Amino acid sequence: MSSDPVHEQPTDEPPESENPSGTKQKLLAFLAPENLALWRPRLSYQAGVLAVFALLASVLLGFADLATRDAIQQRLDEDLKASLEAVVPADLYDNNLLEDTMSLPSAEHNIGAAETKVYLAKKAGSVSAVCFKFIAPDGYAGPISLVMGVNTQGEILGVRVIAHVETPGLGDKIELAKSKWALGFNGKSLDNPTASQWAVKKDGGVFDQFAGATITPRKVVQAVKRGLDFFRANRAALLGLHDVSKD
Numbered sequence: 001m002s003s004d005p006v007h008e009q010p011t012d013e014p015p016e017s018e019n020p021s022g023t024k025q026k027l028l029a030f031l032a033p034e035n036l037a038l039w040r041p042r043l044s045y046q047a048g049v050l051a052v053f054a055l056l057a058s059v060l061l062g063f064a065d066l067a068t069r070d071a072i073q074q075r076l077d078e079d080l081k082a083s084l085e086a087v088v089p090a091d092l093y094d095n096n097l098l099e100d101t102m103s104l105p106s107a108e109h110n111i112g113a114a115e116t117k118v119y120l121a122k123k124a125g126s127v128s129a130v131c132f133k134f135i136a137p138d139g140y141a142g143p144i145s146l147v148m149g150v151n152t153q154g155e156i157l158g159v160r161v162i163a164h165v166e167t168p169g170l171g172d173k174i175e176l177a178k179s180k181w182a183l184g185f186n187g188k189s190l191d192n193p194t195a196s197q198w199a200v201k202k203d204g205g206v207f208d209q210f211a212g213a214t215i216t217p218r219k220v221v222q223a224v225k226r227g228l229d230f231f232r233a234n235r236a237a238l239l240g241l242h243d244v245s246k247d
Contacts, residue, residue: 084119084131087149087158092128093121104234111223111230112137118238121149129157130231130238136223140215141165144174146223148185150231152239155192159185159224171216181208181217190228198225 077098084097097119106116112135121129129151136144144164149157159182161174173179184207190198199205200218209217231238 083133083147083160083162084149086160087131087147088121088129089157092151092157093123095120095122097121097131102238104237106230111135111226112143116230118234120238127239128152131157132227132230133162134223134227134230136219139164139166139219140171140213141167144216144220144223146220146227148224148227150228152235153189154228154232154235155187155189156185156224156228161220166216167213170210170213173210173213174216174220181210184208185224188224190225190232198222 081098088097100120100122102118102120103115104118106113111132116132116134118130118132120127121131129149131147131149133145133147136146142165144166145162146159147162148159151157160176161182164172164174166172166174173181176182193206196204197206198221200207200209200214200221202209202214203218205221207217207221
């Protein structure tokens, strides 16, 4: 006996996904106190999972730091070595400048640190020159970091700017790449020129200033002189190595 197929009656009710009232009812049901009580333990679990992932991320970052630390330090050493070699002629030493160092107090000489590491250039075991980093703290736009090489007689072998934030096109002429101004220190000492001449020409000294930028060269000149003061105050210790403990 055959039966007629049952045909679904058409309805005007929208699908559940398109029925705002149905969605609202589900949301209200979800927010019911009894349902929230069930979800609270799960939220704690989720927080724990997030904490585990955060810990794993920290561990991975730590491993990444360890993996790159040596490479970064090597690059810093290479940059420092290049700076030192720029202010001490190669024929004055046969040692590793980075390995022969001394640390001396320097706060009273105002070269930017309570203690200054001095790199010793040696020829056949004897100190032939020294080089050290120092700071002009009062540049026009901020501190200016420099490095200087000095021979045993207290004469400047070279001065280079290694970091600054001076005005491009004006104060940045202290860089050797921008001008030859820094070469004007070569051969100078505390006795040449005289103390009163250790200034830019605008202040009665012998060093050039820049058009539109006097403060930057003025502060560099003052800092270089303080560097020479530091060398003179420590000259005996630097050249009499048997009396000074080394790093």
